Amino acid sequence: TSPHRIPDNVPRDIPWVGRHDELRRLTAALCEGNGTSAAVVTVEAIDGMGGVGKTAMAVHLAHRLRDRFPDGRLFLHLGGHASDRDPLPATRALAELLRLLGLPPKELPQDLDELVSLWRTTVRDRRMMVILDDAADTGQVRPLLPGDSPTAVVVTSRRRLPGLPGVRPVSLDVLPRDDAVLLFERRVDGRCVTRRAEVEEIILRCGHLPLAIEIAASRLLSRPSWSTSDLLDQLTAGSAHLPELRDGERTLRHVFDLSCRALTPPQRLVFRRMGLHFGVEFGPHAVAALAGLPVEETDRILEELLSQHLISEPSPHRFSMHDLLREYARSLYDDDALEPEGEVRKAVRQLMDHYVQVADRADRMAYPFRSRIPLDAEGTPAATGRRTGPEITDAHAAERWLMTEGANLLDTLDWIRQNGPESQLAQAVHVLAGFLDMEGHLVAAEPLLRRAVAHWRSVGDGAARARALLDLSAVHTHSGAYEEGIAAAREAQDIARTLQDGELESEAIHQLSIPLWQTGRYALVRSLQQHSLSYLVQTEKTLQTARVRNLLGIAHLHLGEKVEAVECFVAALAGFTAEGDDRGRYRTLNNMAELFRKNGDPEAAEKSYREAIELSAGMGSRGDHATLQINLANVLTTLGRPDEALALFGRALPVLRAVGDRQGEGIALNGIGRAHRIAGRGEQALPQHVAALAVLRDIHAEGEVVDVLYDLARVELDTGRMAQAVAHMEQSLSISRRIGARVEEERASRGLEAVAAARLSGTPNWH
Template identity: 30%
Template sequence: MAVELGLLGEVTAHVDGRAVELGTPRQRCVLAALAVDVGRVVPAERLMQRVWGADTPRRGRATLHSHISRLRQVLPAADGVEIVLRSGGYALVVDQEVHAVDLHRFHDLCARARGTDDDRQRVALLTEALALWRGEPLTGLSGEWVHAERDRMRQEVLAAGHDLVDARLRVGHGEELVAELSVRTAQYPLDERAAGQYLLALYRAGRSADALEHYQRLRERLVEELGADPGAPLQELHQRILAADPTLSAPPGSQVVEPVVVARQLPAAPPHFTGRDTDLAALTATLDTARQGRMVVISAIAGAGGIGKTWLAVHWAHKQRVQFPDGQLFVDLRGFSPDSEPMAPTVVVRGFLDALGVEPGRIPVEPQAQAGLFRSLVADKRMLIVLDNAAHAEQVMPLLPGGDACTVVVTSRRTLTGLVTRHGAHHLTLDTLSSDEARTLLTQRLGTARVTAEPEAVAQLVDLCGGFPLALGIIAGRALTHPRAPLAVFAAELRDLGLGALEDDDPATDLPTVLSWSYRALTTEQQVVFGLLGIAPGPDISLPAAASLTGLPPALIGKVLRGLEEASLLGRDAHGRYTMHDLIRRYATDHSAHDLTGGQRDAALRRVTDFYLHTAFAADRLLDPHRQSIELAPPCQDYHPRLLADQDAATAWLTAEHPNLLAAQRLAVEQGMHTAVWQLAWALDTFHNRQGQPHNRRAMWRAGLAAAEFLGDATTCVLAHRLLGGISLYTGQHDEAVENLTRALELAEHIDDRLAQAHTHHVIARVWEEQEQDQRALHHAVRALHLFQGLDQPVWHAIALNAVGWMQARQGDYEPARAHCEAALDVARTHRLHHEVEAATLDSLGYIAHQTGHHTTALSHYEHALTLYRDLSETYYAADTLNHLGDIHHALDLHDQARSAWQEALELYRAQQRADEADRVQQQLDALDHKPLS
């Protein structure tokens, strides 16, 4: 196997072109400390000094051995690389040592260049040597030895660069070196060797005046800073330029050697890259699959600004660099730049030709010809081309290479659909970091000690940043510049100031500014919808709700939402619901406040509230068509209703929209839409009751009561007090139940509402039943029955008959109890009432049959009742019936069936937070476990 170890950049290891995961920075440092002396023994003490310096741990040898053991596991010893123990030290043994380690390959090429008299060969060797450098050597490592070794390597590459320029000057180069040497002299302003090369290149480019001016500036600086004139060689060159010495020109007839240029344009690898394992694996899998089919690979990474697209692309590119021996091209297309237009493809192509070493004289004038030359040059090369920050697919398409050997990675805030459909690009949407990944990122930036010292503050930061890498990076940067400030301070700022806490002097790391670049690229219509989505109630939104919010037809709003999704400002889940990241939503809300009028916002909120209210009302009518209805005001003009086909569709819609419906009521409270407040509570009451959600029922009806009192609506106040009393009953708060029900009965009698009185007596009966005051409960149940009988209310007549029968059964009066319950069942079936009345009555008859020894009849009643409850998605009363069903199974010695029924009842009671019932069932299960299985 071919083994390659990299030190001239991030410390890496590749086996047959595949990256090997080396573990921690400390383990990479151990490998580097061995690799610089590959093949030679490094004493253990020297190795520890290199890795830890003065901070060597107390058990340094043991820790060192642990790191080496880890490296031995990941480096395949049988295939040409091995770490061996020899006479008190360790040695890294690699087949073909010079070629396996890039640093030693660099040294070998430089030595061969110095040993030849052929300047053309020297240019080729030194060009190849310098192409091995991938940025900062030993990237990501720290320590005294690392800093010293890195400085030494920098000096070596500088010397090799000087040698290469000298060789190129000797073979006749001049003008084409000017740009390169201008940068070098700016980096090393007092380096006389670089200055001399620059003077000669300028002279050969016909810029003698510029050469003389540069010499004068250098002389003045040397005198000012060092108190010395330039050295003799530079002074002599200056005189020869003044005299226009003909020997300084390129030798007559000399052939300029075209150096072998291998482009290495990747930016430095991100120093604190975290997570993204799934995304990295997806990119690699795409590369592997395409290689098998011999096709050009295009991966399009999409995501919001600041989500980490560039970091992912560059990190992956560095990991896979060995797969692309012919070079790597990189360009920022500036698709969403604050200070310039997106870069034209023609400009990019011209820059790529320069990077590929094409002489200016060989570059065609016509842009199309330049593009053709570019495609020809890279057609058969294994190159990686990273096109970062693309504005749209049209900007990218002219930059795609010919042939099938290259790989292209594109990043953009937009979904580049054109690349996917026309060029088979593999689309990858980048999401936020997980909570664990976000915490790891903060730990890498701030250190373990600081993060573990404030776990609560770190948890708040992770939550408030929502896994947004740029937000986490900004907070970490602030914390690093204020090392004594508690992390809780930054969490408080982020909580109180929102996006304002993520502003920065650098536009590239200022989250509001980064998001503004995407916002400015939207159409006016998209900007308006974006702002309205920021103030919409709830965590997500459906297409019909968005249509009502914006007042746009569904077909048009769908197009606008797709545009926002393509701009990575909006997400869509597997169910087609649209979502916004919390930080993007804050940005949208801010824009809504500044860019939309109060009238626009208010109208939008009324429309979306109407949508939720009227659709929830329609859903409730499907769930319980016999329930006494209320009258809604007509909806807004631009309201777009959601049509529901049947009871299952109603339950599904209420389940999906439940968080938004709760938020819609809170919005109605804030906006002073008092009628909508209590009507939303009414519209969700059946659903909440059947789903066993008493706490949500209570919260909505408390808001509903306050709204009714504000409106002075006595009838609604009675309703709210009665329902709150019933809810308190279910949650075991008997005093509160009695207080609300007493108030409801007083108000109902005051306004002479006999129907409300009947309903209230019915609930009061349940309160006394719960407190085991059965006689008082029966009194109110009979009172409710008498009232319902005179009101032509067949549903509630049946319910009241069942309630009286149930109260009688609890007191042991089974015959009159059975008679009342059978009469209730007859009324329900005669009038074809909804199944809930029938199910409750069957449950009562099951109890009566159980208590009178008719177990088979009881079993039939309970099973029938349970089936009806399940058809209704009624989980609250289903839990009670399951409990009763377990009782009858237990009485029949069917212990497996009893256990199954009680276990399901226990799960429902716990989900409904009915602690007392759950405890009783758990005791029954515990007792059953001591019996043998049937």
């Protein structure tokens, strides 16, 4: 994240009044140490009561102390006491916090410990305030604490949170009478006829609860002809209640009922249906799908509900409901006469269909190479010819929609997993497979994709099963499980051949080739890609043909077939350029730079890498950008600029570790070793090469292991470790021969000659 970008997603329009003693205590606790060490405070509710103003106090503090925490303010709702969904898991909470700081979700690690480490590293030197709103328990919060950092944390919860290190708890009760009166009067702002005695009776009926007072004041504002006397009459008329918010005989349900009765029938429908949404935040198209209304009408109703403070708009065109109002809206369905159960189920299905249908459109633009299973559920907008959701016109808009709705898409998938048939789950996980893979949700994706494969097998749909296997193979490959990825892709290829589906077979071949390439089976990759190319050149699929030529060029490059590699890369670059695919362009430029490097032209390689980096800066992933950086750093080492190279490695290595790119991590470690060796620091180089070898052997990245063994042997010879140098150079030669890496084989042969010469002369002669 740029140091000039100040993240601040703290809500703005939350009223505040009174509670000066609690505010002073919290301010003192947060500012202890003048921002040099972490401070943790909790704002808790006495007797577990909701709506007492915990969030309002935390938000008020964030804005009041903004100058003391100049690196930003973050707000995250943990959903600890929502009645309709589970609390936010620590892994998803950490991923959201890191996303708010600018780290792309698809490049975050999956393991909780790794996420905790990345979070604490990211905020180590930041003076920020983080609000963790509505925490469920200590276990949910503990991983989110920043550790040794000047970042301050404010946790709100309805319960005590024992066991948090260094925590300063502050408990809130309902408002004192004078503060409650002031809150009401500030909200109505003199626009209604008020009498002090009547206001005091109103706040008494609201139990002095800030949320209830807010809603009562909004109710009064919505009826310009009313006075406080009229409002008081209404408040004393009802008898229903929300049991958990009782204050003697007075309840918040009175106020909710009053506000709901004042709504028009369309407003009541939208309000009720919003209570069925499972997410914390959502857009107008989702609400329109729930309500079965046109989005234009839904937008107007949402604006009306906003004016009555029944919903909030935390960011433009994104809406949410307070948990208590959501619970109230859902409770309205207890009256069977209000809406038949069948209508409620239909509304939820419409919401599921909305997310799946729009995700399908977005996926086709964001990940155009995927081989798709047709989406044909009866009754969906696609089946009826009615399209819901925003217009998505290009790949960038598609990626933005997928990221914005990421949490809701995960919740959609989880709802279908628990409530839908296997056929619906199999289709939904296929639609979201590209999103799950690229956004880093590999742990969630793998078991669901296995279920999808099993479903398509059980119903005898071979084409769908093959595509589900390709989804599974991609997830295995990106998580480093190369052999599992190979097995799944080969099974998909066999099915495609049986079906005599050339397009599907081509996709299976491409997916199969990726883990084969990662494990050094270059000759097989070449053969497979040549077969795929012979099919694609007969079609008009320019992007797919360019992608095949790029991968075929990589195989030629590793096999020492440089002329053929050049031809493939030039043709691939032309294809990607013609289609306006910048991602394909910078990946091909990266491979061309590698060709220049192996041809002994590091200056041309540097130029090509820099062009690729410039292209990737605006649209590539953080992982891609880091990979290009380490490739450029390796060339800078060759050009005799090791310190410049080490600076690049230092920026790229943490990113590669954060995104779980173990192959990239190994390459970077080896490059750091090479840079130290070039700088004459052999003893510093050795541990870097050894660490790289361990990482790459663990994932069976044979092509990279060859390079590390060679570089390790060189530094061992430089530092007088002759026996180890011979052993490692021989291993590099043996593996090179086995995988058919001719350039590396010749290099290792020359290396052994240099070792022999060094034994005679006492000085290595590398060439």
